[in-house]
Amino acid sequence: MKSAAGALALALPFVAAKASYDGYKAFHIDSHHSYEALQEKLSALHVVDIGCGDDHDHLDIAVAPEDIAAFEALGLDASVVAQDVGVELAREGALKPYTATVKAAGEVPGLPEMSWFESYHEFEDHLQFLEDVHAAFPNNSETFVAGESLEGRPISGIHLWGRDGPNAHEAIVWHGTVHAREWIVAPTVEYLLYQLVDGYQKRTCTAVRAIDNYDFYIMPVVNPDGFVYTYTDDRLWRKNRQHREGATCVGTDINRNWPHHWDVPGGSSPNPCSGTYRGEAPGDTPEMAVLTNHTLEVGGRNGLKLFVDWHAYSQLIMLPYGYDCSKAAENNDYQMELAGGVAEAIRSVDGRVFVYGPTCPTIYQTSGVSMDWAYDIAGAELSWGYELRPANARDGGFVLPPEDILVSGQEQWAGIKHLLNNF
Ligand SMILES: [Zn+2]
Known part of the structure; x- marks a missing residue:
């Protein structure tokens, strides 16, 4: 017979810790028109894209603490935009509970506070x-x-x-x-x-x-x-949570998935690991x-x-x-x-x-x-x-x-x- 502790361990699913951005340093990098080459250089490092959209003249990224030295050694045209992303996230404050409007019988309540x-x-x-x-x-x-x-x-x-x-x-x-x-x-x-x-x-x-x-x-x-x-697992998540067969990454960018001129080259990505993956x-x-x-x-x-x-x-x-x-x-x-x-x-x-x-x-x-x-x-x-x-x-x-x-x-x-x- 299994011990109670063993049974418990089997029953519990693996729970991943919430992503921490403590110590991540954020940079704005000028691509000097070689955006793809720049991404290639960064591919060996643990970096998170914090840019908005696909403006190819620059890249905004957060670099994991263990890779900051390696990133700086690349000698890119980069400026620091945040010393510690974890500190910036803390400034957002806690998610505060909301107290719903109390409605007395037969009365129309006022708007929320x-x-x-x-x-x-x-x-x-x-x-x-x-x-x-x-x-x-x-x-x-x-x-x-x-x-x-x-x-x-x-x-x-x-x-x-x-x-x-x-x-x-x-x-x-x-x-x-x-x-x-x-x-x-x-x-x-x-x-x-x-x-x-x-x-x-x-x-x-x-x-x-x-x-x-x-x-x-x-x-x-x-x-x-x-x-x-974004508040249970990863504050910087962008896409939906769809798993695709054969793909290692999760999520499709819903706003690259609208059924109209869907796969114009340069407008979205066919790569499931990209933030702008179109499906x-x-x-x-x-x-x-x-x-x-x-x-x-x-x-x-x-x-x-x-x-x-x-x-x-x-x-x-x-x-x-x-x-x-x-x-x-x-x-x-x-x-x-x-x-x-x-x-x-x-x-x-x-x-x-x-x-x-x-x-x-x-x-x-x-x-x-x-x-x-x-x-x-x-x-x-x-x-x-x-x-x-x-x-x-x-x-x-x-x-x-x-x-x-x-x-x-x-x-x-x-x-x-x-x-x-x-x-
Ligand atoms: Zn957006």
């Missing part, structure tokens, strides 16, 4: 936040589950409507946190939601006009598996089926006025197209004029400069991304991708202290107000 925006939160608390916004706005909203992630979590959102009831107007669709580690995104999108509902209840002009004239579908976390993984076929992630079906369904009713995919970081407003640098959207002049006004409004809040323009020529080439799909396939009149604050890895990259949440919300609310009042 603004303290929500003072710290980061776990996935379940984001779901509860949406429920509580709905509870405070019961006749003009519903929460919805568009479908499930690979691991069975809800891909949820809240639908807002105005005086004409639900489904009477063109749709506005916002997606957040498709890239799991972009933590500033969910609370920023939730701040916009909060301002819309609060403004409607206080009868402010922008919010009343917006909600009375559009059906909003706001989804702060569309990659729940990846998001949960084996267009749209072959469970999350993508949910997101495309939902967008087509709500956009199919009365049209799709605005689609926004919210990301961080880099301070950008990206317009179609990502997949072709010589191609601009048919209504590019209109989109550019609006984006210019939005950037100006954002800047008026805290001085942050947001660069805007068609993605490929202005920023970098991407393929299989939401913005191009929403414009070409779902027929969005305006289809944008945002990269929120900060501007670069030196200013924090994906890791911002919780004090930045509120001001990020405020500057984006200024931008969105401009948009809602001018389109």
Whole structure:
């Protein structure tokens, strides 16, 4: 007979420790146009990509403590952006528990406390936040589950409507946190939601006009598996959690998996170990089926006025197209004029400069991304991708202290107000 201890040891699965970035040093490296050669040089070292996107003129990486000397010996054109990534991560603070709104029988509660925006939160608390916004706005909203992630979590959102009831107007669709580690995104999108509902209840002009004239579908976390993984296992995780047959690495970049110009060379990676791995076929992630079906369904009713995919970081407003640098959207002049006004409004809040323009020529080439799909396939009149604050890895990259949440919300609310009042 086995001893109790032996049986216990067999029954316990191997539990990996949460990834630690203590002692990791972060660098910004100029590629001098030999991006591939640079990656090859780094391949023998333990480094983590902390860059945003695929801008091939530079690389932002964090180097493990044991490889810092070997990295420095390479003599690359590199500057330090963070002395210790572990210390930067600690500045984010603990995930604070959220106290749900208490609802007395027969009474409509107020909106959640603004303290929500003072710290980061776990996935379940984001779901509860949406429920509580709905509870405070019961006749003009519903929460919805568009479908499930690979691991069975809800891909949820809240639908807002105005005086004409639900489904009477063109749709506005916002997606957040498709890239799991972009933590500033969910609370920023939730701040916009909060301002819309609060403004409607206080009868402010922008919010009343917006909600009375559009059906909003706001989804702060569309990659729940990846998001949960960022606080249970690895804070810098980006993709979903899909295992592929024969691959040693996990995860597909959902925002390189949209079924439209999916495998343009240079726009994504065929390598499962890459952060921008596009999958084996267009749209072959469970999350993508949910997101495309939902967008087509709500956009199919009365049209799709605005689609926004919210990301961080880099301070950008990206317009179609990502997949072709010589191609601009048919209504590019209109989109550019609006984006210019939005950037100006954002800047008026805290001085942050947001660069805007068609993605490929202005920023970098991407393929299989939401913005191009929403414009070409779902027929969005305006289809944008945002990269929120900060501007670069030196200013924090994906890791911002919780004090930045509120001001990020405020500057984006200024931008969105401009948009809602001018389109
Ligand atoms: Zn992103």
